[in-house]
Amino acid sequence: MTTVVERPVVSDVRPGSSAAAVAALALFETRRLLTRLPVIIAFLVYLGWTVWRGGTDWDGYPALQDVDRATQGAPMLVGLAVLLSVNLAALRSRRHGTEHHFSVLVLPPWRRTVAHALSVVAAALLTAVCVAAQFGREALRPGAIGHGSVAELLVGPLTVLLSGLVGLLMAGLVRSALAGPLTVVFFLFLTLFGTGTSDGWSRWLMPVVVEPTANTLPSDLLGRPAAWHALYLAGLALCAGLLAVLAAGGRKPVVMAGVAGAVAMTLVGGVAQAGGDSPALVRARERATVNPGQVQTCVPRDGSTYCVFPEWGPRVADWAGVVDRVRSLAGGSAHEQKVVVRQRIEARYGLSGDGALTPLERPHEVTVGTRWGGNRVPEFSAAVAGVLVAGNEKASTSICDGRMVTVMWLAVGWESDPVAALRRVRLDDSATGSALVLQPTNGMYMTDAQTEVLRELLDRPRGEVTARVRSHWAELTEPKVTAARAAALLGVKAPEGDDKCLD
Amino acid sequence: MACRTLPWGVVGTAGGAGLLLAALTRITGETGERLSLHLLRAAVLAFAAGLVFLLDDPARHTTATVPTPRPVRIALRVALVVPATAAWWTAALLLVPTELRPPVADITLEAGAAFALAVAGAAVAVRFTEVTRPGPRVAAGLLTSAVLVMVCWPGRWALFVPVGDERWAAAHDRWAVVLAGAVLVGALGAVEPLRRWAWPVVRGR
Numbered sequence: 191m192t193t194v195v196e197r198p199v200v201s202d203v204r205p206g207s208s209a210a211a212v213a214a215l216a217l218f219e220t221r222r223l224l225t226r227l228p229v230i231i232a233f234l235v236y237l238g239w240t241v242w243r244g245g246t247d248w249d250g251y252p253a254l255q256d257v258d259r260a261t262q263g264a265p266m267l268v269g270l271a272v273l274l275s276v277n278l279a280a281l282r283s284r285r286h287g288t289e290h291h292f293s294v295l296v297l298p299p300w301r302r303t304v305a306h307a308l309s310v311v312a313a314a315l316l317t318a319v320c321v322a323a324q325f326g327r328e329a330l331r332p333g334a335i336g337h338g339s340v341a342e343l344l345v346g347p348l349t350v351l352l353s354g355l356v357g358l359l360m361a362g363l364v365r366s367a368l369a370g371p372l373t374v375v376f377f378l379f380l381t382l383f384g385t386g387t388s389d390g391w392s393r394w395l396m397p398v399v400v401e402p403t404a405n406t407l408p409s410d411l412l413g414r415p416a417a418w419h420a421l422y423l424a425g426l427a428l429c430a431g432l433l434a435v436l437a438a439g440g441r442k443p444v445v446m447a448g449v450a451g452a453v454a455m456t457l458v459g460g461v462a463q464a465g466g467d468s469p470a471l472v473r474a475r476e477r478a479t480v481n482p483g484q485v486q487t488c489v490p491r492d493g494s495t496y497c498v499f500p501e502w503g504p505r506v507a508d509w510a511g512v513v514d515r516v517r518s519l520a521g522g523s524a525h526e527q528k529v530v531v532r533q534r535i536e537a538r539y540g541l542s543g544d545g546a547l548t549p550l551e552r553p554h555e556v557t558v559g560t561r562w563g564g565n566r567v568p569e570f571s572a573a574v575a576g577v578l579v580a581g582n583e584k585a586s587t588s589i590c591d592g593r594m595v596t597v598m599w600l601a602v603g604w605e606s607d608p609v610a611a612l613r614r615v616r617l618d619d620s621a622t623g624s625a626l627v628l629q630p631t632n633g634m635y636m637t638d639a640q641t642e643v644l645r646e647l648l649d650r651p652r653g654e655v656t657a658r659v660r661s662h663w664a665e666l667t668e669p670k671v672t673a674a675r676a677a678a679l680l681g682v683k684a685p686e687g688d689d690k691c692l693d
Numbered sequence: 694m695a696c697r698t699l700p701w702g703v704v705g706t707a708g709g710a711g712l713l714l715a716a717l718t719r720i721t722g723e724t725g726e727r728l729s730l731h732l733l734r735a736a737v738l739a740f741a742a743g744l745v746f747l748l749d750d751p752a753r754h755t756t757a758t759v760p761t762p763r764p765v766r767i768a769l770r771v772a773l774v775v776p777a778t779a780a781w782w783t784a785a786l787l788l789v790p791t792e793l794r795p796p797v798a799d800i801t802l803e804a805g806a807a808f809a810l811a812v813a814g815a816a817v818a819v820r821f822t823e824v825t826r827p828g829p830r831v832a833a834g835l836l837t838s839a840v841l842v843m844v845c846w847p848g849r850w851a852l853f854v855p856v857g858d859e860r861w862a863a864a865h866d867r868w869a870v871v872l873a874g875a876v877l878v879g880a881l882g883a884v885e886p887l888r889r890w891a892w893p894v895v896r897g898r
Contacts, residue, residue, distance in 0.1 A: 228837045235845060267840065274836060278829050285826065368703050371742035371832040372710045378840065379714065379735040 212301050216308035223275055223309045224316070232271035233316075236264045240324050249563030251333035251505075254325075255409040258342035261321045262398045265346035266381045269353030270374050272313045276354045277370030280306050280361035300440030303362065307431045310354030318347040333508070333563065336501045337409045341416035348423040349397045353377065355430035362437035391464035397423060401541035406560040408499045411478055411537045413471045415463040422459030428452035467540065475537040482534055493528045502533060505562055512567065515604040516574045521660030522667070524578040530555040531574075534630075549583040549631040557583060557630040565628070568602060568615035573629040575600035579667050587632040590691040592676040594640045596666045598627070599647055599659060608648045621645065624688070638687030639673035646682035655680065696773055700746045703828070704774065707743020708781045711736035715785040718793055729793040730800070730856055736785050737804045738839055740778070741811040745835055746828035747774055748815040753825045763885040767816060778808060795856045799865045806872035811835055813879030820882040 223229060247260065280303070283289050292302070321343055328334060356377075360369045380396070393399055399419065429452040435445055467475075477484055478499070488497040489506050494513055496506045509531055517525060534557050536545030547557055556577050558570055575597045576586025589597065598612070605611040609621050616625040617633065622641060627634040636644075647655050659666060662679040673689045714736040718729040747770055750756065756766070782804055786797060814835060818827035843853055852871070854864045 228833050231837055231841070235841070239845075267844065270840065271837070274833055278833065281829075285829065366703065366706070367826075367829040367832070368706055368743060368746065370829075371836055372707065372739055374836050375710070375714075375735055375739045375742060378738075378836075379731065382731070382843065 208296055208301060211297055212305050212308070215297065215302060215305035216312075219279060219305050219309035220312040223272070223279060223313060226271075226275040226279075228271040229268070229275050229313070232268045233320075236268050237320065239264055240320070244324070244327060248328070248561070249566075250331055251335075251508075251561070251563035252328045252331060253336040253406045253501075253560065254329055254334060254338040255336045255412060256404075256406055257325055257328040257334075258338040259401070259414075261324050261343060262345045262349070263400070265317050265321065265349050266353075266398060268313070268317055269350045270377055270381070272310060272350055272354040273357035273377065274370050274374050275357075276306060276310055277357035277361045277373070278367065279309075280358055281365060281367060281370075284365055285367060298439065300435050300438040303358065303435050303438040303440070306358050307355060307434065310351060310358065310431075313354060314347040314351035317350045318344075321346045333505075335504055339409070339416050341420040342414070344420045345398060345416075345423065348420060348427060352397060352423055352427040352430065355427050355434065359430045359434040359437065362434045391466065394419060394422075394463045395460070403541055403544050405536075405541055405544060407535060407537050407541065408478065408501055408560075411471070411475050411535075411540070413467050413475075413540050415465065418459045418463035420459075422456055422463055425452050425455030425457075425459055429456055475540065478535060478537045482532065486533065493526075494531065495528070496531045496533075498533045499535075499560075502560070508562060509558060509570065512571050513574055516571055516578065516600050519600050519603050519656055519659065520575075520578050521663030524663070524667075525660070527554060527578055529574065529577060531558050532556070533558050533560070535560055547631045549587045551582055551584045553582045555583060559630045565614045568605070568611040569629045571604075571611075572597065572601040572615055572627055572634065573631070576629065576634060583631060587629070587634055589634060591669060592640065592643075592671040592673045592689075593667055593669070594634065594636055595643045595647070595673060595676045595680075596659065597634070598636065598640070598644050599655065603648070603652065603655070609645070612644070612648070635691045637673065637689045637691050639685035639689035640676075642685035642687050643673050643677045643680070643682060646677070647680060650682075698750065698752075699770060699773060700749055700828075703746040704740075704743045704777065707740050708777075711739040711743075711781070712785055712788060714739060715788040718789045729789050730795045733785065733789060733795065733800060734803070734853070737807050738836070740781060740785075741807045741835060742832050744774070744778070744808055744811040745815050745831040746826075747771070747812055748819050749826040749828045751825050753819075754823075764880075764883045767819075767883040771812060796861075799861070799868075802865055802868050802872065806868050806875060809872055809875035809879060813875045813882060816879045816882035820884070820886065 248256070278285075283292055292299075297305075325338060325343055329338065357370055357373065360373050363369075381398070394415070399414070401414075429449065432445055432449045432452055436449065474485075482499070483497065486497045486499055487503070488495050489503070490496075491506060491510045492514065494510065496509060498506060513529060513531065517527065520527070530552070532550065532555055534547050536547060539545060547559075550557055554577055556570075556573050558573075559566065573583065573586070576589065577583055578600060579593050579597050580586035580589055586597070602608040602611040602615065613619050613621050615627055615629075616636070617628055618625050622645070624638045624641065625636055627636055658680050665671065665679055666676055674684050677684050714732050718732050748767065757763075759766075782801065786794065786800075811831070814831045815827055818824070818831050824830075846852060850867060851860050851864055852867055854860045858864075
C-alpha cells in the first residue's frame, strides 16, 4: 500500500530572494542557449576550424603578437548563432502565448531580461575559454616568441557578448520573430564583407579589425589601439544589454546610471582608438627600420654574431644551426667564415603595407626576417650560402654565373630532403628549369643549366659531393665560372639546358 | 480568405529590409562593384527569412478538417505570394545601378532557389511537426545553412562565386539543381500525411 504524505506546498519565494530567482532562471536559460542547434553547430564549426587550422599559419614558430589577432575572426560565427538564439529565446513566452502566466510570478520582465543577458555572458565566457585554449596551444610551442595582448584576446569573447546582447535588445524593441533573423542577415553582411573595406579610423568601428598584411613586427611597433578597442566593444555591449533591460521596464536609477556609464565608455574607447599613430611610434618604427642596431642586442655564438630584436632572442639557436650546417658544406676560408646575422624589418608602414628589404653591402652580413619555419628556413639558408660564396649580400643577389650551383648546393645540400627544400625556396615551386630563388632580401636567379647540375649533385651521396666541392672551392667560387665548367669540376655530366640569366 | 491569413506584415518587413540592403549599392561608391553582388545576396537572404513565415498558421489544427486538401491550401498561399515576390525582386534589381548589376538571369536563379528553399523548409516543418508556427525555427535553420555553405562548402562545388569567376557558369548549374531539389522537396512536403505520426513536440520548448 502506498502512503501518500501530503505536505502543503511551501513557497520559499520571498521578495528579497529575487536575485536567487534571476540566478536560477539564468542557469536555465544558459543551459537552453548552449544546447540550441545553431549554437552547437557554430561552436563545433569554430572548434573544428581552429583545431584543423591550428599552427599551419606559422609552421610551428608563432609570434604571439600575431597569434592573439588570429583568435578574433572565428568567434563572430558563434556570435551570430548566439544573437539568433537569444532573440528567439527572449520572444519564446510571447510566441507560445505564455506571457500572461509569467505576470503572476515574482520576476518582472526586466529581471527575466537580466537572466537572458547573463546567459549571453555565459556563452561569451565559453568563447573566452576556447580563445584561451587556442592561444595557449600556440604559446606553449617550443618555437613561440613575442608577447600576446590581453586586449586583442578579449575581442573574440566581446564580439559574442555584443552580438548576443544586440539580439536581446532587438527582442525588447521589436517583438517579432523576424527581427532576429533580419539582424543576423545585416551582421552577416557586415562581418563577411564589411571588414577591411574602409581605411583610417572608421575601420575601428567594426568589432574585428583585420590588417591588410601578414607582416610580423615587434609587439611595440604594431600600433594597434587594442586596449581602447576592447573598451569600446565592452561599452557597446554594456549599452545594448542595459538598454534591453530599460526597454523591458527596469527603470531603476542604477540602470540609468549604467547606461550613462556605458555610453561614456563607448565614446572614450571610440575616440581614443581613432587617434592614429603617435609621433613616438612613427619615430620608433623609423628607427627600427633604418637603424635597427640602436634597438637590437647582439649575441655572439660560435664566432658569428646575431643581432636581433629583443623578442627574437630564443630564435638565435635555430639560425645558428642553419649557419653551421651551411658552413659545414663549404670549403676554403668559407668553412670557418664568421658571419653577422642581422634581423631587419620594414616597419615604417606598420601593418598596412609590406616593403621589400634592400640587400646589405657590408661583408659577410646576412639579413634574416621576423618569421621562421616552413619556407623561411631554406630562404635564410640560401642567403647565408650566397654571402659565403660572394662575400656580401649585394654581390650574392646579383650572381649571374655558375657560382649559383655552389650557392644552391650549400643552401639545400644539408637538408634531409634537399629536392623538397629546393622546390620550397623557388618562386614557382619547381625543381626543374629556370626559376627565381627567394631569400629575405632580393631574389637570385637559377638558369636551366644550373638547375640540371644541382639536381645531378643532389642525386649523389652527400659526402662525395662535399669532398669535391671542398677540393675545387677556389675554381667553383670564381666569378664568371659557367655551369658547364662547374659540372666538369664536380664530375657530373655536362648540362644541356640554357645557361643565360635574366638581365 | 487565404489572402487575409497570409503573414503580409512579416513578408513586407523582410522585403523592406531587403530593399534597404539593395539600395545600399547606390551609396557605396567605388567599392560598389565588389559589394553589389553580396548586397543583392544579403537582400535575397533577408526576403527569404521573411518567406519562411509563409506557412505559419495559428489556426492550423482547426483548418486541418476543412475539405480543401493541404496541397491546395499551400499552393494557394504560394500562388498569392509569387506576384509579390516577383514585384519585390524587380524592385530590388532596379535599385542596383545598371553598371553594377550582376547578370540578371543568373542572379534571379539564385534568388529563386533561395526562396524555394525557404518555402520548402517551411512545408517540410509543417509536414513533420505539429507546431503551428514553424517560422522562427525554419528561419534559424535557413540562416545556419546559409552561413555553413558560405564558410565550409567545398570549393569544388562552390555556390557563392563572384561575378567574372570562371566557375560562375558551373555554379549556376548547381543553383538550378538546388532550385529543382527545393521544389521537389517542397512538393513532397506539401502532401498531407496519411497517418498522423510526428515527432513529439513539447509545448514551451
